[in-house]
Amino acid sequence: MKLLTTPRFDQAKVLVIGDIMLDRYWHGATSRISPEAPVPVVKVGQIEDRPGGAGNVALNIASLGGAAFLAGPTGNDESADILTNRLTAAGVHCAFTRVSDEPTITKLRVISQHQQLIRLDFEEAFNSLEPGQLVQEVEAIIDQAEVVVLSDYKKGALKNPQQLIQLAKTKGKAILVDPKGSDFSQYRGATLITPNLNEFEAVMGICKDEAELVAKGQQLLKALELEALLITRGEHGMTLLRPDQPELHLPARAREVFDVTGAGDTVISVLAASLAAGEKLPTAVALANLAAGIVVGKLGTAAISAPELRRAVSAEQGAGRGVMTASQLLIAIEDAKAQGEKIVFTNGCFDILHAGHVGYLEQARAHGDRLIVAVNSDESVHRLKGEGRPVNPVDRRMTVLAGLEAVDWVVSFAEDTPEALLALVKPDVLVKGGDYSVKQVVGAPIVESYGGEVAVLDFLDNCSTTAIVEKIKEQ
Structure with a gap:
């Protein structure tokens, strides 16, 4: 592999489609146990709202300096307004499909002393969303992007991803998918999918060693007509598989794992932005691997910036002092x-x-x-x-x-x-x-x-x- 450098992210244009969420954090001190039940009492002192799901992917791309376009369903409510304001301020072009009778997906986390005590989810599956509505929004902006990302959290945005995959293919766009569920056939024809090891084994069966992982990965590549498969493996790093090419194993780069929330979003966002900026796939994967090592050291859903990634690249190349x-x-x-x-x-x-x-x-x-x-x-x-x-x-x-x-x-x-x-x-x-x-x-x-x-x-x-x-x- 060539000497690792950060690409010109300001030349990257990426369209993200998927489940858009609001990640809400309540921070406060805990000093006593409730007399009503054996649970800690948290005195909330700070409320923080961050884009989550596909919104976090788009935010990561914008934080790197790329042009990010975001499409997906939200409710027609205050949470959608908060997301629009936050993302627009960060430079993300928002093309939301607002659904009047469904709430914006919101995940509330209560944090004390840098630890998550509980998470409360407010969500419905956007059952009233017509598949054609989202396709119309995407058709209006897809020509502005070089790479398309499908960020699937199984919340209703990507009920029929084949419509979007075929649309992107007719436009000549690379299609990256962060998959969910046990049916990967719905992503057939994508350029690349990025399951984690648990998701991969849920579909292909347990892999007792790397040889079996590679063999089953090659089977999946062929069955789904993919150009590449990137399996994220936690403390074991990542494995990139391509048809008729040697596998590429990259070790984990995290110095300390603090919170894995949003790590998959960071991987696919850096991968997409790097490819859209003209990098080859192995280099894009190496950059995504470094970025994942940074983001798991942060609390909650977090975006990585271009200077952070550059410093990680410098350290990787021995370019500190x-x-x-x-x-x-x-x-x-x-x-x-x-x-x-x-x-x-x-x-x-x-x-x-x-x-x-x-x-x-x-x-x-x-x-x-x-x-x-x-x-x-x-x-x-x-x-x-x-x-x-x-x-x-x-x-x-x-x-x-x-x-x-x-x-x-x-x-x-x-x-x-x-x-x-x-x-x-x-x-x-x-x-x-x-x-x-x-x-x-x-x-x-x-x-x-x-x-x-x-x-x-x-x-x-x-x-x-x-x-x-x-x-x-x-x-």
Whole structure:
């Protein structure tokens, strides 16, 4: 698989169709047991409303920066108004089919000390909804999307998903389904379905090992004429299956599981947004797997943002701090700039690290939020400094630099100057030490061409690697 990066989610356009719910949370302190029954008394201090079900899928897509369109039935009530206002404010285009004699599905959770005490469901199955009503709403907006998601919670929105699947296929759209129930045949012809392991085994039978899981998954692919099957397996990660291709197993990424509510919504939303942004399926699945690891660490139904996902990708690629490749550095810079951080760049041989270097790097770091130190390779040091240099090989020089508090990222370059690297990373500030004017700094025209800043700093007096080497030779 290629190096993992976050795609251009702002280019993704996704239509979500399915069961739309209002997730309501009552938060409060618990300090006593009720005298009426052996249950805790919760003093409600905060009421929070969040979009749930298909609404949460659409909200996740919008939070990533994609264009989200949402269609599905709601009641003609205050809960539907709350959902419309919340989703519209987040950038979701709402095309609800309002049913006058049915309530909007609402799930009320009572939370105390970060624990869910009870859930109360207010719902009907939208029995009065005519299948053609939803199809009409979808026909009006489907051309605006690249990918279609069917978010099925078996609440009545997707009584006949074949109508929607066939409509999407005639329009040339990829169709992703988050399925429910024990009859997956209703999703025949979809591009991909994403059952969890329990749902998959309810349809295909218990799998005693991964070989049996893969074999039964391939049977399902063929029977339903799917292009792919993604089985989410909790603490065992995910398995992606495609016809005539090797299976892809991805390990779980959660550091701590706090609440699995909405994890399936996050998986299919990141998957859909990534595909709509032009990513290949294996990469989209890897991103969805990372996103799932983030969302299960949150309480309740929660959306994941693009910066959160970028940070997870950076950590996955080892792009937090320290020594890295140019590709890893670009990921780290993208995340830092997304958070409004100012990037500083300096370069040198740093053969024998001394007090002058340390003071200089601390001054350089003060010009911004992140400091990149680019280090000449052994070959380029030898060309620049002559016989016997470098004293220390590049990997050791980089390791020592990475240990300094002022330094965020260390990268090497093979050329005599860092101009090619500068053109690639485009720092906000280029810093150089020594008796130079700004015009004499190598790479200054590159940085100034896009509006960057060039600064010249003084080295500490009486500190020089060459002088240290000569003194050692004398002794």
